[in-house]
Amino acid sequence: MKKIIYTILGAALLIGAASCMKIDNFAGPEAQVSGKIIDKTTGEPMLLDHGVNHIRIWEVSYSLDPTPQDLAIKEDGTYQNTKLFSGTYNMLPRDGAWWPCDTTYNVAIGKKGTVQDFEVTPYLHVIDFSADLSGTDLTMTCKLQAPVTDNLPQITQVRAFVNNNMHCGPGNQMNYYNTDAYRVNVRKMWNAIGDADGNQTVDPYVVTVPVKPGYTYWVRMGVQLNDTFNSWNLSKVIKVEVPSE
Amino acid sequence: MKAYKYILVAAALVVGASACNNLDLEPKGMLDDGTLFSSEFGVRKYLAGLYNDLPIEDFCYKYASDEKGYGTMNAAGYHVGNVWQALKGYGPTIACETTGRGNEDTAGQWGYWNYDRIREINVMIEKLPLYKDAWDEGRYNEIMAEARFIRAYYYFAMAKRYGGVPIIDKVQDPTLPLEELQVERATEYDTWKFIYADLKFAMENGVSDKTAVTRANRYSAAALMAKAMLWAGSVAKYNQYTGITGPATDAGLMGMDPSDAKEFFQYAYDACKMIGDAGFSLHKGADKEKAYTEIFIENLAGEEDIFVKTFGTHTTTVPWNSTLYSSYDDMVLPKGTNMAQNVGAAIHATWDLVSLYETPAIVDAAGYPVRFNSYDDFWNTDEMEPRCRANFFFSGMTEPVSGTKLDIQQGVFTTLSAKAEDLTPEDNNFIAENCIKEQDPGKTQTVGAYGEVKITGANGIKRNGDEGYSTTGIFVRKYMNYNADPATRVLHGSTQNWKVFRYGEILMDRAEAAYELYLETGNTALRDDAFDCVAQIRDRAGAHAHTFAASPADIGTAKYGFPLDENLQYIRDERKRELCIENQGEWDQRRWRIAHILLEANYWPRTLMPYKVLSEDKYIFLNEVEVYGRRLTFDKRNYYEAIPGDQINKNPKLVRNDGY
Incomplete structure (x- = not known):
């Protein structure tokens, strides 16, 4: 009798312990995007300051009203982010000294990396x-x-x-x-x-x-x-x- | 066995039948709507909490975080009031009126989304009519007016932060479909008009006894009307110059059409006029300095007081969660016997503020520091207006309760030949030749042939530590209780009342509204009325009468990029002189949309540093930058606060403010 009880208890423990294991099968943030902010009037990248200007992105794969994220732009007018989740994004270079430009819709960003340039007209x-x-x-x-x-x-x-x-x-x-x-x-x-x-x-x-x-x-x-x-x-x-x- | 069955059935029947008794009784220990809304006591009980939470920026007001002082719910879900640290983040510190630990970036700290209280007041506004029979007609209207004043006060606190907000004027039923519960933001114009409608009702129906100042009456409604409509008019006129564009601006949720300004200035002016016609007056006295200090301490009901938040003695052993006492005296006075006992001088007045008053010059025409025979010669003279002495303590003044002659000195010069500007550089690493300074107050040193001399004063300057002793050379005197028992000069010990609205403010509101209206309409009677209001204020203050420019110059374009005439600037300066350290300045600089320009490049507040020149046996003052190097910036997007993210998550119809 005692043996049976121990066996059952042992089995229950095993099953119980195993059920605590959860496999997180969601991909990590490995998607990459990079590109340039190009001055439309000269064709050259914009002259900026490190981290002052941003590209605002919205991940639209899952939500119609997602919380925006901002990607920093480097001083040479390029940007790169390698820690995004794969998905579809809307992107807008937003807070720099250029004339307001249109949002670029439905940019697919994945592990292989996406290059997305933006053309803007600077104010001055x-x-x-x-x-x-x-x-x-x-x-x-x-x-x-x-x-x-x-x-x-x-x-x-x-x-x-x-x-x-x-x-x-x-x-x-x-x-x-x-x-x-x-x-x-x-x-x-x-x-x-x-x-x-x-x-x-x-x-x-x-x-x-x-x-x-x-x-x-x-x-x-x-x-x-x-x-x-x-x-x-x-x-x-x-x-x-x-x-x- | 059968017998048992019958007994069981019978027992079940008995139990079942008795269960049919109606148990839906009114509980005796709870107050229902009928009890609350059909008697004076009931209404008072219902309103007590709403008054306690009213967003009044008093001694306990801290501009940042959860500790705003008006019993706001904090992140942990409980009320926080009477935080003694409040003075460290006191509003005036971000308007350069004072310095203290509040001098920091002002971004994203001002949030106030108080629909829980709005729901409470809506319950009253909705339920009170059901018990109308319990009241006589006039009293019913007075109570309703009081409720609508309170609702307007809450909405005003939100509108000045967010612009247009969802207007909830009914009690929402939580069982309604989500769609109906999610209300869109009204335009900023409609939000102000909603506030206007509540206040108009309150002005017309409120209690007419002007000496009843501790609950809202029709005059407190008029005073709030003046303040709120002046805000709305200013935003309508000046917000366009901030250059902010985006979806919220396009939708009218931020800013209004400049042509709407006139309407709001007119409302403000009319409200001020009503108060003036009701016979309120400025408190005066033969001794103008003394009379001015009395404004903030004495009961002036029927004279200058319009609406007063009463504070009382500290009766509980737990010093939190009640806003009815403060730590003001302990936080503005210097430390010392019978002065501040615990903290002391958490805020320090700036030269930026004091230099707006009439004072003796401290720099002569050639640019050299003026030599005074004693520090007293700076303030104990007709050249300083009495209002300035009533608002501040300078080196050599006597603090009345303790009898202490305040002693503030930063250091000594053995000899001095430099110009003032060379002694006051744009950073706080001021080192001058022949100058001896100390980090701590009350230091002496042997200086060559001069023997043992005092370097720093007993009450400051202190450079390593920002509390207890002066760091700017000026202590705040306004609102300090000159009747206080020295034993109350401890944390949570102060009991002086807060004058939420006083006639002095109404005259400044009136001057500004009238002058803005004159600019819109060209009606010179309004302009003259504005000048008269300023004259009354200056006369009471003991300042010289001001002659306004007949054809005022535009001083705004060069400085701000938009026109602002010198007379209007003078009216604004007078407002600052009259209402400083009353939590007005930080809001005024936002309302006028000038904060982002005034505080553009990390603005550094200035001080009035007292020094002795040993070789001449004279005294000078230098406008060094603030000891602690705390600088101020203001980002213009902060004119409108970001709509709280958790609210957007709950209600996707809420449009974000532009710039966020």
Whole structure:
């Protein structure tokens, strides 16, 4: 009798233990997507700052009203994400300084990787950017050029960004320079600053910042627009080596 | 056996029959609708909780997180009120009126989605008519007016955060189909009009005794009307300049047509006028400084008080879950004998605020710090307006309860020849030649030929630690209870009332609404009325009369990118002077849509640092940046809070606000 009870108990334990095992057969987040944000007017990738702009994606495989996720865009205008779930996504480059663009619907993203580029029209180009060193004063100059001028949001400010590594922009800068002293407060509509042809600013914007001898800086200028995201169009980055005293 | 069967059947019958007795009796220990809505006591009982939770931003108001102070339900599901830490995140810290630990990024902290309370008040509004017979006509309307005032107050707190919200004006039956329970957001315009309708009813039917200030009467309804409609008008006019676009904006859920501004400013103006006509007046006295401090401590019912939240003594051993006492005195006064006992000086007034008042110059025409013979010469002079002394304590002033002469000094200069601007750089690593500073208060040192000299004052400046001692050179005096027993200057010890609405605010509302209306209509009588309101405020404050510009310059375009004339700016500045540290400034800077520009580049609040110059035996003040290096930013999308994600999950009809 005792033997039978032990046998039954043993069997029950085995079955019970086995039933605790659950096989998670759902695929991990292994799907990949990458691509570029291309400036439609030049064909080149947009000049951006690391992590400041995003592509908003919605996974529509399972829900009609999914919670959105944002993919960060790199400073060279490319993006890559290798930790998504396989599925169908809607994608929209959303919070940068470009004219609002249409959502790209039903992008299939899978393990093999999907390349999806986006073409956008920037609000402004920061052109003729130069950085001239005179002693410990670094003078930065730029002009603005607008591919489309009708209904362009108000231009808020032109600012110089300074950093001590190669990543430079509104999201990656030395805090010391992030004050009202190193900017031009514009607050004007395009028609007040554009030239006769209407697509380039007349006067250059000039900002001078103090730098330290013997240090290397990466600098650029940017223009902020009064759109939903207070977004920035940026110049290219220039490396400045300040000679030792 | 048969006998047993019969007995069993009979027993079953007995049990069964007695079960037919009606057991559906009114329980004696519970209050039903009839009890609650047909008597004064019942209504008072029903409203007590709703008043307690009313989103009044008082001493216990913390702008962030669960600890807003008005008994909001927190994540754990219970009420949190009277959090002593509230002053650390006090609203004025994000309007640069004060500094404290609240100086942080203001994103995503303001959420307030209070449909649980709206349901409660809707129950009353729906059930009260069933018991109309129990009331006489006039009193019934007064009670209904009170209920609608409360509902408007709750909706106002949401509309100023989210714009258009779902308007629930009936008690929803949970058995209805889900479709019907999921209500779409109304447009922002309709939301404000809904608030308007409730308040209009409350203004016309509320209690007319203006001395009954602790429950909503028709004047408190008018005061809320002024405040809410001024908000709506400002949003209609200024939201367009934020440049935010998207589906919610297109649908009218965020922002309104600028042409709607006039309508709302008119409502605000009319409400202020009604209060003015009812005979409220500013509290005055021969000693203007003393009279000004009395506004916040004395019972001024029938004079300046319009609506008052009463606080009382701390009667429970558990200092939570009641909002009826505060820790204010302990949190604004410096630490010391018969002053703050526990924490002390959690918030510090800024030079940004104090410099708006009439004060002696601290920098001369050539740019050098003005030399004072003593710190007293800064404040004990006719050059400082009495209102400024009534609102702040400066070095050398005497705290009235303890009799302590406040001693604030940051350091000494052995000699000084530099200009002020060279001594106040744009960072908090201020090191100057010939200057000796200390991290802690109350330090002395031997300095060459000068012998043993005081470096820092007994009450500050303190650089390593942000509480208990001054970090800006100025203590907050407004609302401090000058009648307090020193023993109450502990956590949860303060009992002074909160003036939710006072006539001073109404005059500022009126000035702004009238001037905005003048800009819309060109009616110069309105402009003159606005100037008169400012004149009354300034006269009571003991400030010099201001001469407004006949043809005001546009000072807004250069600074904000949209027009704003200098007279309107002056009215706004006067509002800040009059209503500072009353949890108005942080909302005003949002309503005017200027916060994202004022706090654009990590704004750094300024201080009034007292120093002694040893070689001259004189005293100076420097506007250094705040000791703790706390900076402020404001992202413009935060003018509208994100609709809570859990609500969107429950109700997919809720459209997200743009920018999120």
